[in-house]
Amino acid sequence: MSNGMSYDLMRAGVYGNSGFYSGTRVVFGEGEVDRIARHLDFARRVLVVTGAESARRFGHLERLEAALAGLESVSVSANISPNPRLTEVEAAAAVGLEAGVDCVIGLGGGSAMDAAKGVAVALGNGGSVTDLFRSGTEAPEETLPVVCVPTTAGTGSETSKGAILSDEERGVKGGLRGEALLPRLALVDPELTYSVPMRVTLETGFDVLTHAIETWTSRRAGPIVELFSRHAIAAVHRWLPCLKSDLNDREARREMSYACLLMGFNLANSSTCLPHRMQYPVGAATDTSHPAGLAALYPAWCENTHAAAAPVFDYVGSVLGTADTAAAAVPKLMAAFLEDLGIRWTLKDLGIEGSQLEELAGAVSGNLEADPGPTQPEDLMRLYERSLDEPF
Numbered sequence: 001m002s003n004g005m006s007y008d009l010m011r012a013g014v015y016g017n018s019g020f021y022s023g024t025r026v027v028f029g030e031g032e033v034d035r036i037a038r039h040l041d042f043a044r045r046v047l048v049v050t051g052a053e054s055a056r057r058f059g060h061l062e063r064l065e066a067a068l069a070g071l072e073s074v075s076v077s078a079n080i081s082p083n084p085r086l087t088e089v090e091a092a093a094a095v096g097l098e099a100g101v102d103c104v105i106g107l108g109g110g111s112a113m114d115a116a117k118g119v120a121v122a123l124g125n126g127g128s129v130t131d132l133f134r135s136g137t138e139a140p141e142e143t144l145p146v147v148c149v150p151t152t153a154g155t156g157s158e159t160s161k162g163a164i165l166s167d168e169e170r171g172v173k174g175g176l177r178g179e180a181l182l183p184r185l186a187l188v189d190p191e192l193t194y195s196v197p198m199r200v201t202l203e204t205g206f207d208v209l210t211h212a213i214e215t216w217t218s219r220r221a222g223p224i225v226e227l228f229s230r231h232a233i234a235a236v237h238r239w240l241p242c243l244k245s246d247l248n249d250r251e252a253r254r255e256m257s258y259a260c261l262l263m264g265f266n267l268a269n270s271s272t273c274l275p276h277r278m279q280y281p282v283g284a285a286t287d288t289s290h291p292a293g294l295a296a297l298y299p300a301w302c303e304n305t306h307a308a309a310a311p312v313f314d315y316v317g318s319v320l321g322t323a324d325t326a327a328a329a330v331p332k333l334m335a336a337f338l339e340d341l342g343i344r345w346t347l348k349d350l351g352i353e354g355s356q357l358e359e360l361a362g363a364v365s366g367n368l369e370a371d372p373g374p375t376q377p378e379d380l381m382r383l384y385e386r387s388l389d390e391p392f
């Protein structure tokens, strides 16, 4: 059964969730950003939300503004930092309110796209999102339409219904979620990723792989999620090493953008698992990137989970190893794959000491139910311990 087709797995009752939803129109292809206006018949006055640096430095913002020139008005808020803060979202929303916009475009990596979603919620709800974020409720229906134009291949935010934001005042990082946050349009132009530097390319590419493995491993997976995950796992394994050899490999850039896009659908229809819950405390304690923490946790998590999700890990083994590689070999293969990419770290490498592990385990929050492996507090401790040094 391990490599059985999705439909068989559904019929066998493996998946409780056979549904799938997306309200996002996808436009994919090189040069599509220049033609974005033809897909914006619902927008007259737009706000572009983007980061403070790279969108300008690499000319993406200029290119997008030129493509939007025929619209009634285009405002720009270029203030979003890598971990978007509520205060930045509120500031961008104030710009949008002033300009009377009817659509929010997020241009950038996950941070800019997530911030754009927050801005759209704010503008649809009297101009503020902070109270809503703090109340932890689902984002209400009345949001402005969001358009996502990713410039990296990693988060899948362009087709997902979540936005990760930081409440600096309270020291909390959390999610704003809801179907109203599904972008109206995901305009994925692989050309915009050509300028992404090596380390970010490899890290964000690994994030795509984790989304593929976790959304399929999750108890919320379904047969369509599985099909997309199978594609993305094979694609990352095939194409990310090509980018390690040559950042100008356009076919590899395109394939990574495509895999990332598919994983956005999966994030919206399934969920991530323990690694994504356990990375947040690591990131907060060390100020290291999301994929760096995931990379440190991954071999141990594969070890923790492969028995509970054998079809997934048999497939991962067949991709990272050979057709008859056992799921139990995946932790080692995963560590080797990360090593080959040059993004293999332990928690120690990221600056974590053994004495901090208990605190980290205590800080893991969010829904752990979706992970089919052991998720008790002692399991989290063991996972952090196994990830501290170099056991693989």
Ligand SMILES: [Fe+2]
Binding pocket: 155, 207, 210, 211, 276, 290
């Ligand atoms: Fe992620």
